[in-house]
Amino acid sequence: MTDFPDFAPSTMTELMKAIKSDLSDAFSDWWRQNKTAIAGAIRTVSQSAVETQKSLLKGHISEDLADIALHSQKAALRQVLRHTKLMSLVLLQSVVNTIFRRIGWALLNQTGINFFPELIAES
Amino acid sequence: MKKAILFGCAMTLLSSCGMLSFAPSVDAKATTNLEDATASMSHIAACIELGSCAGRNQISQVEDRYVDAFSKVNLALSIADKTETSGDRDAEAKMLFVDEITECRDAIKRQYEAHKQFPTLQNAGLAAPTVVICELATDASRALSRL
Numbered sequence: 147m148t149d150f151p152d153f154a155p156s157t158m159t160e161l162m163k164a165i166k167s168d169l170s171d172a173f174s175d176w177w178r179q180n181k182t183a184i185a186g187a188i189r190t191v192s193q194s195a196v197e198t199q200k201s202l203l204k205g206h207i208s209e210d211l212a213d214i215a216l217h218s219q220k221a222a223l224r225q226v227l228r229h230t231k232l233m234s235l236v237l238l239q240s241v242v243n244t245i246f247r248r249i250g251w252a253l254l255n256q257t258g259i260n261f262f263p264e265l266i267a268e269s
Numbered sequence: 270m271k272k273a274i275l276f277g278c279a280m281t282l283l284s285s286c287g288m289l290s291f292a293p294s295v296d297a298k299a300t301t302n303l304e305d306a307t308a309s310m311s312h313i314a315a316c317i318e319l320g321s322c323a324g325r326n327q328i329s330q331v332e333d334r335y336v337d338a339f340s341k342v343n344l345a346l347s348i349a350d351k352t353e354t355s356g357d358r359d360a361e362a363k364m365l366f367v368d369e370i371t372e373c374r375d376a377i378k379r380q381y382e383a384h385k386q387f388p389t390l391q392n393a394g395l396a397a398p399t400v401v402i403c404e405l406a407t408d409a410s411r412a413l414s415r416l
Contacts, residue, residue, distance in 0.1 A: 152367075159333040174387055179408070179412070181415055183404075183405065183408050186401075187401045187405060188406070190397050190398070190400075190401050191397075191398055191401060193394075193397070194395070194397045194398050195394060196395060197392050197393070197394035198395075199395035200392070201392045201393055201394070206389075206391075206392060207387070207389075207392070207393045208387070210387075211383060211387050211390070211393050211395070212393070214379060214383050214395060215393050215394045215395040215398075215401075216394075217379070217400040218379060218380070218395050218399060218402075219394065219398045221361065221372055221375070221376055221379075221398065222376075222398035222401045222402050224372070225369060225372050225402045225405050225406070226401075226405065228368055228369055228372070229369060229405045229408070229409060230311060231342070231365060231408055232292075232365040232366060233409070233412065235291045235292045235358070235359075235361065235362040235365070236291075236292045236362070236409075236412045236413065236416065238291040238292070239290070239292040239359075239362075239416050241414065242289045242290075242291065242318035243416060254353060263292075
């Protein structure tokens, strides 16, 4: 794919092709980052719950401490759900930014006007 | 002609720009603070797991780490609170982010109180969830600061 500073599409097809490629990269990045984080978090919380249960049964920890640990595990699961929701919004924003960034560069390279300075940092 | 079409597209997109904000961009300093806090909590978790500072009699070995983590999370929370939004949708994202950091702060405090109170936290299943909670808040900050 053409680098942003050289991107000057002459047809809408060319522009759409570039946007599709950018979006594919953005989705891949997002998925790679989130699938490991969420799966890892759930695995850790599950292991902790088993650990608490075993230690309580063996009498290594008190009921009060087990209660605090379970409360913390519940909080971690709540954090996972909250994080999933937030990352969905981040993905939507990333899609918007990806599209606008590509269009912004096309406009900048052809008109000299930077319509999206928050997305395009000229060197 | 080509420039006119592109200019028209840009104007249309610009006019809808305000409606297309789903998540705010966050100052990268929040990420640095959360990374530091998470590193401190990981250190404490490892120390508890290995048994070298598992209970109330050894908490002094890691008390500085707790204080540092708590302080860094508070700084991140202050940055998150000051993040500007432009509509209801990105305000929702900001609220979720603030809640993630608050959850991390509460988890640190909860673990600290338990560490001061109980003879051992080893194999209690308490330290790892705290790290998970703070790691997720750090991931959120990293993702928002890249927007």
